[in-house]
Amino acid sequence: MSSIPQQTAIESPVVTDPAWCYRASAAALLVLVSGGQTLAADCALEPQGEGRVAAVLDGRSLRLEDGREIRLAGIERGGTDSARGRAALSAIAGSRDVTLHGDDDSPDRYGRQGAILFATGSEQSVQGELLRRGEALFSADIADKNCAAALAAAERAARDAKLGIWSDAMAIKNTESPGDILAAVGQFTVVEGRVLSVRQAGAITYLNFGRNWTRDFAATIPRRIIPAFEGAGLGPKSLENRRIRVRGIVSSRGGPRIELLRVGQIEVLGGK
Template identity: 80%
Template sequence: MIHSARRCSATLPACAVSLFVLAAAGRAGAADCALEQQGEGRVAAVIDTRSLRLEDGREIRLAGIARGGADRPSGRAALAAIAAGREVTLRGDDDTPDRYGRQGAFVFVAGSEHSVQSELLRRGEALASVDIADKNCAAALATAERAARDAKLGMWAEATAIKNAESPGDILSAIGHFAVVEGRVLSVRQVGAITYLNFGRNWTRDFAATISRRIIPAFESANLGPKSLENRRIRVRGVVSSRGGPRIELLRVGQVEVLGGT
């Protein structure tokens, strides 16, 4: 039986949670999320790394998993190994299907305390997104992804898993896809309502992360004001677009991870 769920009523910046800042602040050991139950069923098919179909016909999109790893054959195989043919419980904030009829949820195989999402991330077969409002869920995903990254498992064994901000050509190959980019912010410039974190000196060719004026207060509240990031080495994640050079628009604090050193 599917239960109704409360919706997140906060504004976008306030509702979004920093996956990596929270983890670094001491939530690395947080347990997987325990959101409201949204139903259950048996997995009939694995569609891709982020999607399952249940025997009753419902298509489930794995919440918290970015589309960057959805085309990996090994990712789909890993999801099948974890969940295919298994009884699962769905948990989340809302069971309303998206415009494609897919229900977003955290999926738990019967008898497991860890979500299917965490298992995929722990194997290095997926990327964590940054749109999860629940703090425990966000921290659990960050911890699982970091463990795989540190151990160089799955995609993290590949040199191209983290894009180099100094190689805009490589980043452009990810246009339209979720990517992780790392580098040093050389300058911070505001043009109209947009602030640019420039990772290169050629503004029309090199990689940049952009922040809309309306989002700035959320970053400042998290001690991540744009000017404070100048000359810092950071890691950003999001969907790559191209407007001259490759760009990632920062809509949530969780898209930014400040790395050690200056």
């Protein structure tokens, strides 16, 4: 998965050239600030409209006054309490004017528009704020690298501080307890352990965390995705005997499984 943050100081010389001022302002917006927070530029993708929040539907969905249903991109709630998730999102965005950013505004099959959301007057995205408070999990489905890094950093800050979701010792499942992972079937889950072996079967590569395929946890990578992992220095064979953290929807095929479709779903935790 990802890493970053750091505090940077920018001096503002006294100048009157409007072009210089514009460039300096744009540069300043790109700076990461301390504590896992990020300025708007990190996730200010293409603007996709604006509106006012009429209702919060759950921990990552809301409806605008014009009837559009918005699904917050880049985050998941996992198996956490739905009422708590709705309350957290309401506290940040409820009844607020918001702007939407994203790659496009095409609705998904349920008619929801995926977007990075900013409440008017806030330089922190709604997603970043939820992650910073430990009220969401980074889903790794953001293509923009700056935005993905900013959201991952916000989650990491909450995890290090044991805030919200991360105050629960079971927030990260251990691969040595496959039963705990299996209990999360259908949920977005974070799992951690050592890869014991890497095997290919047909078009699927298996990162095996145990020796019994009918019981133990494994992460799977489809053949078509392998080049992306190799390009990021995460070729499957290089992960053998490494301790890693993976995230995704848990399924059950023999033992519990998580399918890896994006490089950001893997985080290497240490040496061999």
